[in-house]
Amino acid sequence: MSKSNGANGASGERMLRMMIVDDSNIIRRRIERSQQNARLQVVGSASNGREAVELFQKTNPDVVTMDLTMPEMDGIQCVERLVSLKPEIMILVVSALADKATAVEAIEKGANGFLCKPFSDRQLNDALAELLKEA
Amino acid sequence: MTTAAEIRTFVEGTTNYFEVSARQPASVGSPYLVTEGAPGVHEYTGIIGISGARKGMVYFTAPRAMLTVLLMRMNETDTSDENIKDLVGEVANTISGNARKDFGKDFVISTPTVVAHDPKLVNPPTHVRPFVIPINWRTHSAKLVVCLE
Numbered sequence: 001m002s003k004s005n006g007a008n009g010a011s012g013e014r015m016l017r018m019m020i021v022d023d024s025n026i027i028r029r030r031i032e033r034s035q036q037n038a039r040l041q042v043v044g045s046a047s048n049g050r051e052a053v054e055l056f057q058k059t060n061p062d063v064v065t066m067d068l069t070m071p072e073m074d075g076i077q078c079v080e081r082l083v084s085l086k087p088e089i090m091i092l093v094v095s096a097l098a099d100k101a102t103a104v105e106a107i108e109k110g111a112n113g114f115l116c117k118p119f120s121d122r123q124l125n126d127a128l129a130e131l132l133k134e135a
Numbered sequence: 136m137t138t139a140a141e142i143r144t145f146v147e148g149t150t151n152y153f154e155v156s157a158r159q160p161a162s163v164g165s166p167y168l169v170t171e172g173a174p175g176v177h178e179y180t181g182i183i184g185i186s187g188a189r190k191g192m193v194y195f196t197a198p199r200a201m202l203t204v205l206l207m208r209m210n211e212t213d214t215s216d217e218n219i220k221d222l223v224g225e226v227a228n229t230i231s232g233n234a235r236k237d238f239g240k241d242f243v244i245s246t247p248t249v250v251a252h253d254p255k256l257v258n259p260p261t262h263v264r265p266f267v268i269p270i271n272w273r274t275h276s277a278k279l280v281v282c283l284e
Contacts, residue, residue, distance in 0.1 A: 023246060024221050024224070024225045024228075025217070025218060025221050026206065026209070026211055026218055026221050026222055026225060027225060029211065029213075030209060030210075030211065033210060034210075069228065069232065069244060069245075069246055070246065071246050095232065096228055096229040096230075096231070096232025096233055097232045097235050097244075098232060098233045098234075098235050098236035099235035099236055099238075099239055099240050099242075101239070101240040102235065102240055116233070117229045117232070117233075118151065118152050118155040118156040118229055119155065120155055120158075
C-alpha cells in the first residue's frame with residue numbers, strides 16, 4: 001500500500017488523511033463537523049468494520065476514529081485488521097464501552113487512544129491533538 | 136434482580152448523556168419498579184439486548200419532538216426519520232455501554248434495535264420486573280427502562 005500523499009498544511013506540517021468508522025450516521029457526521037485539526041482531512045466514513053477495511057484499501061488513511069460496537073465486524077477486530085495492513089496507522093477508539101478492560105484490550109490490539117462517548121467537541125479535538133503529537 | 140447501586144449507574148449515565156451531548160442537563164425523576172405489565176413507550180424506542188453475566192434489555196423511549204431538539208442541540212441539521220431513529224438507538228447504546236464502567240466487561244451489549252411508531256413491537260421479558268427511570272428535559276418527557284434478570 002502506498003504512503004499518504006505527503007501534502008503539507010498551512011503550518012508546514014504533513015496533512016493527514018482521516019477515516020471515521022461508526023455505525024451511527026449522526027456520530028459520523030458529528031465527528032466530521034466537529035473536528036477542527038488543521039492537519040486532518042476526512043477522506044471517508046464507514047458504518048461497520050467490514051466497510052472500514054474496504055474503504056481503508058481505497059483511501060489509505062493515516063488516522064482512524066473507530067467505534068467498537070458495530071454489526072458485521074466489530075471495532076476490536078477492525079483495529080487488528082487495520083494495524084496488520086498498516087502498522088503506523090493512528091487509531092482513536094471512540095466508544096460508549098466505559099470499562100477499563102475494553103480500553104486496555106483496544107490499546108493492546110494496536111489502538112493509540114480511547115475517547116468515551118458521550119463526548120464534547122473539545123474532548124474530541126483534545127483527543128485528536130493528543131493522537132497527532134507523535135505524527 | 137437489579138440493585139439500587141445498579142440503578143444509580145443508569146441514572147448517572149442518563150444525566151451525563153444530556154449534560155455532555157445536549158449541553159443542557161436533564162432532570163431525572165425517582166426510578167420506580169413496574170409491578171404489572173410493561174411500561175408504556177413513546178414514538179421512538181432504542182433497544183439494547185444484554186447478555187453475558189446479566190441478561191435482559193435496556194431501552195430508551197422518547198417522543199419525536201424531544202429527539203428533534205436533541206439533534207439540533209448537537210448541531211445536526213438533518214432531522215429526518217432516519218436520523219431520529221439513529222439517535223434514539225445511539226442514546227440507548229451510549230447509556231448501556233457506559234454502565235460497563237460499573238458492571239464490567241461481561242455486561243455484553245448488542246447493537247441497537249429501533250422501534251418506531253409501533254409500541255407493540257417493544258416486548259421486555261415478562262418474567263423480570265422493569266425499572267423505569269423518568270427523564271424530563273426542557274418540556275419533554277422520556278424514559279429509560281432497565282429490565283435485567
